[in-house]
Amino acid sequence: MSELQSVPFEILLVEDNEDDVLLTEEAFKECGFALRIHEVADGDEALRFLRREGAHQEAPRPHLIILDLNLPRKSGLSVLKDLKSDEKLMDIPVVVLSTSKMDRDVKASYQHHANCYIIKPVDVSVFFDIVKQMVQFWFSVVALPREQ
Amino acid sequence: MDNPDLIWGILDSMADAVFLLDAERRILALNEAAARRLGRPVNELVGACLCDVCPPESRALRKDKLEQVFAEGKLVHFDDQQAGKWLSHSLYPICDAAGKVEQVLVSARDITERKQVEADLRKLNVEQQFIFDSVPAMIWYKDIHNRFLKVNKAVTRSMGMPAEAIEGKTAYELFPDEAEHYFSDDQEVIATGQPKLGIIEQVKVLATGEKRWVQTDKIPCRDEAGRVTGLLVFVMDITAIKQAEEMIKQSAEEISRANKELEQFVTIASHDIQEPLRVISNFLQLLEKRCQDQLDEKGKDYIRRAVNAAQRMQALINDLLAYSQVTRGESKELGPCRLEAVLKNAVGYLQVAIEKSRAIITHDPLPVIEGDEMQWVRVFLNMISNALKFCDKAYPVIHISAADLGQEWQLSFRDNGVGIAPEHIKLLFAVFMRLHPRNQYPGTGIGLAICKKIVERHGGSIRVESEPGKGSTFIIVVPKRKRGQP
Numbered sequence: 001m002s003e004l005q006s007v008p009f010e011i012l013l014v015e016d017n018e019d020d021v022l023l024t025e026e027a028f029k030e031c032g033f034a035l036r037i038h039e040v041a042d043g044d045e046a047l048r049f050l051r052r053e054g055a056h057q058e059a060p061r062p063h064l065i066i067l068d069l070n071l072p073r074k075s076g077l078s079v080l081k082d083l084k085s086d087e088k089l090m091d092i093p094v095v096v097l098s099t100s101k102m103d104r105d106v107k108a109s110y111q112h113h114a115n116c117y118i119i120k121p122v123d124v125s126v127f128f129d130i131v132k133q134m135v136q137f138w139f140s141v142v143a144l145p146r147e148q
Numbered sequence: 149m150d151n152p153d154l155i156w157g158i159l160d161s162m163a164d165a166v167f168l169l170d171a172e173r174r175i176l177a178l179n180e181a182a183a184r185r186l187g188r189p190v191n192e193l194v195g196a197c198l199c200d201v202c203p204p205e206s207r208a209l210r211k212d213k214l215e216q217v218f219a220e221g222k223l224v225h226f227d228d229q230q231a232g233k234w235l236s237h238s239l240y241p242i243c244d245a246a247g248k249v250e251q252v253l254v255s256a257r258d259i260t261e262r263k264q265v266e267a268d269l270r271k272l273n274v275e276q277q278f279i280f281d282s283v284p285a286m287i288w289y290k291d292i293h294n295r296f297l298k299v300n301k302a303v304t305r306s307m308g309m310p311a312e313a314i315e316g317k318t319a320y321e322l323f324p325d326e327a328e329h330y331f332s333d334d335q336e337v338i339a340t341g342q343p344k345l346g347i348i349e350q351v352k353v354l355a356t357g358e359k360r361w362v363q364t365d366k367i368p369c370r371d372e373a374g375r376v377t378g379l380l381v382f383v384m385d386i387t388a389i390k391q392a393e394e395m396i397k398q399s400a401e402e403i404s405r406a407n408k409e410l411e412q413f414v415t416i417a418s419h420d421i422q423e424p425l426r427v428i429s430n431f432l433q434l435l436e437k438r439c440q441d442q443l444d445e446k447g448k449d450y451i452r453r454a455v456n457a458a459q460r461m462q463a464l465i466n467d468l469l470a471y472s473q474v475t476r477g478e479s480k481e482l483g484p485c486r487l488e489a490v491l492k493n494a495v496g497y498l499q500v501a502i503e504k505s506r507a508i509i510t511h512d513p514l515p516v517i518e519g520d521e522m523q524w525v526r527v528f529l530n531m532i533s534n535a536l537k538f539c540d541k542a543y544p545v546i547h548i549s550a551a552d553l554g555q556e557w558q559l560s561f562r563d564n565g566v567g568i569a570p571e572h573i574k575l576l577f578a579v580f581m582r583l584h585p586r587n588q589y590p591g592t593g594i595g596l597a598i599c600k601k602i603v604e605r606h607g608g609s610i611r612v613e614s615e616p617g618k619g620s621t622f623i624i625v626v627p628k629r630k631r632g633q634p
Contacts, residue, residue, distance in 0.1 A: 017423070019431070023430050023431075023434070056460070099422070122426065122459060123464060124429070124430050124433035125437075
């Protein structure tokens, strides 16, 4: 655990597939950081969470958003677009975590200012490793903006 | 001119047989030709009765003709055939002051040759008319004033009128509404003196009123001075061909649509199948991790096999998807494709495997071809990764070369791998064909099938030359320009 970590890191996971959510939770558990995972199953709810609307009035501001592209109703790309055009939300780093290897999805995500794109590996242990690296990267390597 | 000797001298020089008869049909005088015709000397014939010296076959004919001329006192003209010869006779009456026929001048001309020519001409006409009328296409001759001069049977059938009703009439009289429209093509031919061929148009059949598609050729007819005096028009009904073309077009559209649907289906199906497969694979692995201590070796083995199978299934589906997507690549625009860059790309993807196996990869200068770059990367990737994989030597050695075959390039991928037995070569490019057990060499067996499909989409071909233990050379021949383009 990082010495500088006084509060747990808040992560918003936007993923509609229950099994993938479970898998990702397990992966986070192995990271060795104090993490609080918030889960929403679609894009509209993610925006409500971030804007603290409706049921999410007490929601904390996440340090990191993990976004799947394949979401019902509102696509991940569309959520990304909204996030990165909202002044109050655009500074939260967004990691796109998707099974899609397609060039056009990768390019589109970066064009909409995703902070990075991770292709979900097929192998579970590799996946766990990647999640660990990702968490380490964002929470002990990079500097994050402080919330005013 | 009253000199009979002179007159008969002249008559003797003529080819026609001439003799003078009196009212008793006695020969008063005759010329050499007549004597020759009758087969006796002149002096024997003078004074003889014509009927006695003429060939028996013609005696009857002459008799009544002679009667006629003596009776009517008018010129009589007839033809008769004697011993294979045709003769044309003129009987000229010479009358006295009272108008009674005193003498008759008979002249006979050999017209055998003429008759033969006439017979030949008739025969030719019959033949020509037969051809003219047998041709299923419509043929007609027109003059420069839009008048029909001659039409064949097909025309009479199409117009529902006999030839006599059409020949001599103008187009304006026969079909006033369309006459001007058709005449404009005629006028072009008349004006330029050049034939106008292959005019495809839709016309209304006069007899039935139905519309048919036809192909028309208009050819100018010229007189001896070279002036255009009329047109020969040839019209062929191509309605059946047009309908066939339409059907082909529709079929092609249907096939294209079906293919698109199939592609979409394959893409969606594979995606939907991949998802639960992932879950199976992932959670089995999680299970193994979580229950490590509770599982014995057998238990762990079972889980491993299940995970393996799920992953193989994922690979199979990915490969099937890739294979089906090669078709879609065809509709993408083909552009110049630098194979050196393609090679570099492929080697880049395989960097780790290349370093691990310490492979040596060399190449000759590679050309620029017209193709889909991504697909060619796939081909090179497959060729090289196979060479790396199927190697039982200390390290793989791969060489890629290119030879100019004129209209095509020949690319060769030579390796020092395990080689392929001759009986396996023909199976090599089949989908999912594997030649080795899975635990010896992994892979779904679709790589070469994909390569073959890509190469063939570019109009090329792929083959292999190989011997077990002596490595393999894969030879790809690909046209420099896509077929059908200059």
